[in-house]
Amino acid sequence: MKLTKENQQEAAVLLSEKSSMFKDCSPASLALIVSKLELFQFVKGEKFLEQGDISEYMYLMSEGEVLRYREESGVEHQVDISPGGNEQAPIKPASPPRTLQNRTVDSSSSSSVSTGRIVKQVDPNQHLATINSMHYLRGDPAYSSAVCTSTICKAYALSQSQFMDTLSTRPPLAAEIITSLQKEVREQKNALRTPFLELKHRKDINIPAVSVAAAIESYYRSALNAMLNARLLGTKAALFPNMHVQVPARVVYINGFKGMRAFLDRNVRPEEYTYPSVVRATVAVGPGFLMNPISS
Structure with missing residues (x-):
């Protein structure tokens, strides 16, 4: 789905304020990235990221609730739980959630979802609004799965190929991203290492x-x-x-x-x-x- 002018403004704000990868990028770089974004809509139960699949998209969530989980040795674990997540009673899905395959989803469709884990609230006022921003840089397998658990979820998506093209056409963007991630690592380290x-x-x-x-x-x-x-x-x-x-x-x-x-x-x-x-x-x-x- 193409972005309207309002969508572009919202995406630019999310990139600059909520994404650890792009928060230090210049306005020109942000504008270039926004021009490459697609808008996806998911319904409840829509699985748009599958653990182990080749990472093709980074998602910048703008609306809805998302459940992220990783399976290890047959046990599912919560991933990237933000403060304020809602713990819900376990409910088995009636059918396996569908997987996004390079398309937008019709918001009138419906599907069941397992809510037996902790939901990561995706709120524009909260940090960590990006999903799969690291593993898709080299097309690595996705670290975890992601499922929409609210009625509607909306996400701006940037494909791995578009991102690489953007890096090649604008070399300063790489330095800006490195600076953003370096600051994020420094903040995390400083916050946790005090004896x-x-x-x-x-x-x-x-x-x-x-x-x-x-x-x-x-x-x-x-x-x-x-x-x-x-x-x-x-x-x-x-x-x-x-x-x-x-x-x-x-x-x-x-x-x-x-x-x-x-x-x-x-x-x-x-x-x-x-x-x-x-x-x-x-x-x-x-x-x-x-x-x-x-x-x-």
């Missing part, structure tokens, strides 16, 4: 909020201790004894602990010492040891 002892805490504390929370905690800790002692020792005790002492002590302990940790985080730089790992461990456990004498 536990190097995690940074808040450098200020909300004393009123912490005090209220500590006061509430002192009550349920006292009641829990009393119930445990009664169960283990067979001796009943008051649930809230000496709360005029327990509450202030707990408030001082928690505020002191958090305040000391914030102070150390602000003023101690472990990398400046000979043994930074030892310093980090000391900073992590030191406040607890120092405040332990007044703990209730």
Whole structure:
């Protein structure tokens, strides 16, 4: 299906904002890519990507819900599940879903679909709106299968041959794509590689909020201790004894602990010492040891 002007504008926005491969491409490159796109429509149950088949298309989803799954050793696993996916009860399909073969699908047709996995919500406001964007670069077998699970799914598709032609006619596009993917990898790596002892805490504390929370905690800790002692020792005790002492002590302990940790985080730089790992461990456990004498 040919793209209207409105479709072209939507596709350009999706490419620049939601696709990790094209988000750093120039307007001229995006316009060239958009000119090569086709618009596909799928109905519920339409399988438009089959695991193991040669990858011919990259799909840029614009509407609908898509289920992605990969089969390994006879077991199906969810793939690329985005936040907010809907878990649905297992339902066996009445018939195998059909496969797209270089065509658009008539939206008036219907088919059944298995919804026994977790659905990946495809929302233009969410990231990861592209499907099969990596494996189709060299025509490799598709990593997973994809099925439309909503009434209608719409996707902009770019064929592998059209993409290669675009790269050959516009060499700067390759550098722009590499930059986009490099930034994506760097963001993923930076987000996941912080060691536990190097995690940074808040450098200020909300004393009123912490005090209220500590006061509430002192009550349920006292009641829990009393119930445990009664169960283990067979001796009943008051649930809230000496709360005029327990509450202030707990408030001082928690505020002191958090305040000391914030102070150390602000003023101690472990990398400046000979043994930074030892310093980090000391900073992590030191406040607890120092405040332990007044703990209730």
